[in-house]
Amino acid sequence: MSAIPVAAPALPPQMIAARVAGIAQETSDTYTLTLEAAGEGPALPAFQPGQFSMLYVCGVGEMPISISGGSVEGGRHVYTVRSVGKATHALVHSAKGAMVGVRGPFGTAWPLEEARGKDVIVAAGGIGLAPLRGAIEQILHNRSDYGHLVVLYGARSPRDLLYRKQLAEWGRKKKVEVLVTVDYAGEKWRGNVGVVTTLFRYVRLNPEGTVAMICGPEIMMRYVVRELARRAVPDEAIYLSMERNMKCALGFCGHCQLGPYFVCKDGPVFPYTAMRPWLDKHEA
Amino acid sequence: METKALIEALRGSQFLEGLKQNHIQKIAEMAMEVQFSRDQIIFREGDECGLFYLLLSGKVALEISAPGRIVRVQTVGEGDELGWSSLLAGDGKQFQARSLEPVRALVFDGTRLRQACEEDPAFGYNLMLRIVKVVSRRLQATRLQLLDLYAPRGVKLV
Numbered sequence: 001m002s003a004i005p006v007a008a009p010a011l012p013p014q015m016i017a018a019r020v021a022g023i024a025q026e027t028s029d030t031y032t033l034t035l036e037a038a039g040e041g042p043a044l045p046a047f048q049p050g051q052f053s054m055l056y057v058c059g060v061g062e063m064p065i066s067i068s069g070g071s072v073e074g075g076r077h078v079y080t081v082r083s084v085g086k087a088t089h090a091l092v093h094s095a096k097g098a099m100v101g102v103r104g105p106f107g108t109a110w111p112l113e114e115a116r117g118k119d120v121i122v123a124a125g126g127i128g129l130a131p132l133r134g135a136i137e138q139i140l141h142n143r144s145d146y147g148h149l150v151v152l153y154g155a156r157s158p159r160d161l162l163y164r165k166q167l168a169e170w171g172r173k174k175k176v177e178v179l180v181t182v183d184y185a186g187e188k189w190r191g192n193v194g195v196v197t198t199l200f201r202y203v204r205l206n207p208e209g210t211v212a213m214i215c216g217p218e219i220m221m222r223y224v225v226r227e228l229a230r231r232a233v234p235d236e237a238i239y240l241s242m243e244r245n246m247k248c249a250l251g252f253c254g255h256c257q258l259g260p261y262f263v264c265k266d267g268p269v270f271p272y273t274a275m276r277p278w279l280d281k282h283e284a
Numbered sequence: 285m286e287t288k289a290l291i292e293a294l295r296g297s298q299f300l301e302g303l304k305q306n307h308i309q310k311i312a313e314m315a316m317e318v319q320f321s322r323d324q325i326i327f328r329e330g331d332e333c334g335l336f337y338l339l340l341s342g343k344v345a346l347e348i349s350a351p352g353r354i355v356r357v358q359t360v361g362e363g364d365e366l367g368w369s370s371l372l373a374g375d376g377k378q379f380q381a382r383s384l385e386p387v388r389a390l391v392f393d394g395t396r397l398r399q400a401c402e403e404d405p406a407f408g409y410n411l412m413l414r415i416v417k418v419v420s421r422r423l424q425a426t427r428l429q430l431l432d433l434y435a436p437r438g439v440k441l442v
Contacts, residue, residue, distance in 0.1 A: 029436070084436055126434035156434040183429045185356040190384050193345065193356045195428040201298065202361060217433040 015101045017041050020094045026162045030082045031092040038099060044077050048109030049134030050269040054249050056101030061087035064246040066131035080130035106249040108269040110135040111239055115211040119147040123224045125154045125196050125216025129162050131241050132215050150203050151178045154196030158182050158189045200227040207232040215241040222279055225272060238272035285317045297338050298363040299414055307407050310400060315390040326381040333377055334394040337366040342387030346379040368415050370394030
């Protein structure tokens, strides 16, 4: 039995008071909030795409939320939040100007350095596009550092698509291919229908020179990995964002333990090679 | 489309990838190019249409009618096949196919293809192997769709 690494004692980052600078509704239950430092207080910390923060709504609770943008502009954080419980409901219904506590950033980031000079394929499902948005923005901001960018995005229905305007903007850029699909649609939808893995039929990959970044429901990620394997993309070039049951963000509470890892501390972005033994386990 | 261009198009098809030259030739002899304009119904649910298509360009939606609405269950595009059930004698079409964009395709008579399979079992085996792969891939995709992976957590199956 392999030893489980013991979390090193660490002081949690100081909570910073932020203000809601903007809020936009993405879908029926999902909103994108832009936060900026409140008044003369400390600035919001720098972060790397893929990391997350603990956001605190006064008197309601704290929750881990992936940072989905802001790194390119600096000074602001963007969070896309789905209302699924008391704390997220309160957060997405914050008024403009409302105060929110921010601790972080926590966790690992997407391998943007490793991907330099290579093609990048991003595969996202549902709200899984949110943690990848910052990485896509970074790649587009430093366009000459990367090769071809392919974004494959699947959602439940056309109404559930995030960042519609941005998806269209990304797709118009050179050396960028954005393919979107939904699981179900009515007759007004002119786009693709089918699960996200069906989009692989329409892309050509250079397997030796591609880095894959995936985020979505775990079953979806497993099938995406299989499609990449069929196209000979090496396991070592595949990265996943796991977002299981994170609570404390410090690896203390154990809620997010996955085999020998704590997702909040050792992840949420993992090389697939580390996740391979654990992805299809019913309990790990 | 000239025979040479036809053979090139068939060679480039993912569906026929790896098929021997003589088998490609055999298929080419049965192919005819067709075009559909946007929003054209290619076949309807229940049709006894015995045609099989390989799409060269454009996008086609497979739809099912429900009271007062049409549900799109899948789209197929360049390099995909459409109407595989025409290779199996019997039932009519399960879905309606509608072109979402202008479509170019190669069309085959399912009965003629089946006859060719019976006359040349090696050809038939290779063609049916590809059909089974298509059916398997679509079955897997349908199962994933049924899982409703993007539903909010807490929505439980009974």
